[in-house]
Amino acid sequence: MALRRVVMFGEDTLRKTSRKVEVFDDKLWVLLDDMQQTMDQFGGVGLASPQVGILRRVIVVEDSDTEKRVELVNPVITKEVGQQREVEGCLSSPGEWGYVKRPERISLTASNRYGKEFQLDAKGVFAITICHEIDHLNGKLFTDLADEMVEDEEELEKAKRSRNRKCKRKKKRR
Numbered sequence: 137m138a139l140r141r142v143v144m145f146g147e148d149t150l151r152k153t154s155r156k157v158e159v160f161d162d163k164l165w166v167l168l169d170d171m172q173q174t175m176d177q178f179g180g181v182g183l184a185s186p187q188v189g190i191l192r193r194v195i196v197v198e199d200s201d202t203e204k205r206v207e208l209v210n211p212v213i214t215k216e217v218g219q220q221r222e223v224e225g226c227l228s229s230p231g232e233w234g235y236v237k238r239p240e241r242i243s244l245t246a247s248n249r250y251g252k253e254f255q256l257d258a259k260g261v262f263a264i265t266i267c268h269e270i271d272h273l274n275g276k277l278f279t280d281l282a283d284e285m286v287e288d289e290e291e292l293e294k295a296k297r298s299r300n301r302k303c304k305r306k307k308k309r310r
């Protein structure tokens with residue numbers, strides 16, 4: 137396993153569309169392992185492969201309720217219900233925060249690292265994380281969608297507390 141460099145806002149890679157994974161081989165597994173390690177290092181709850189410079193439809197997300205990580209290869213959202221608006225940040229843009237509207241609940245299909253397809257339902261902060269990371273696969277950044285950026289430190293703490301109240305286990309932040 138190796139730590140990968142995180143691509144930052146302003147770099148072209150983050151604006152490109154990622155290609156579908158067709159081959160589920162050891163190259164993919166190394167990428168996933170490296171993404172896991174990179175998340176450990178930088179403490180995020182989600183990472184998309186373009187953020188480590190690889191334009192493949194691969195994301196790793198953490199369920200904020202269970203703190204379990206899920207690897208999603210070729211994720212496709214099949215259903216969106218409701219709406220929520222919470223503060224978001226990104227490992228590719230440390231220190232930048234903004235409010236984004238997202239669906240409250242989503243359903244999706246994806247494959248695991250061995251190519252086995254499965255279905256997943258997500259709500260609350262976990263749904264936000266998945267939508268944020270899938271956007272990365274389409275070259276979209278949260279700052280494109282944010283209707284308000286949060287500059288003030290106190291305002292930011294309040295916004296994070298509000299978002300974390302949605303999680304069953306409250307210790308993680310991003």
Ligand SMILES: [Zn+2]
Nearest residue numbers: 225226227228
């Ligand atoms: Zn991001």
